[in-house]
Amino acid sequence: MALKAASTRSSTMVQRLPITQARINLGALVKRVHLNKEYFILEKDGIPVAAIMDVDEFEDYLELQDPRVRAIIKKGHQEYLAGKSRPAEELLRELQQRKRGKVTRRRSA
Numbered sequence: 001m002a003l004k005a006a007s008t009r010s011s012t013m014v015q016r017l018p019i020t021q022a023r024i025n026l027g028a029l030v031k032r033v034h035l036n037k038e039y040f041i042l043e044k045d046g047i048p049v050a051a052i053m054d055v056d057e058f059e060d061y062l063e064l065q066d067p068r069v070r071a072i073i074k075k076g077h078q079e080y081l082a083g084k085s086r087p088a089e090e091l092l093r094e095l096q097q098r099k100r101g102k103v104t105r106r107r108s109a
Helices: 019-024 026-036 055-064 067-081 088-100
Strands: 014-018 039-044 047-052
Touching: 014 019, 019 026, 019 039, 019 047, 026 039, 026 047, 055 067
Parallel strands: 014 039
Antiparallel strands: 039 047
């Protein structure tokens, strides 16, 4: 695939290219988006008009637009700040002990 697009170098690859070039290489673009988690900004006459991203990430984005989901995240963050959380390893140990019949829960707060 001969895509010569300007990119910004960071942990996330963002490629900018004309829609006409994207149309020609759509299959390859979709493969790169899905496998490499790259992003493409499509331009018409040099103006950004659309973007392509992996569907899993897009679904996460849409979910975060739901006020109920944002409220749950906010509540969880507040509980974390209040010290109402514990490391996942501790929880997993407790679950394994319960499974074996040894219920000993330690909580430091």
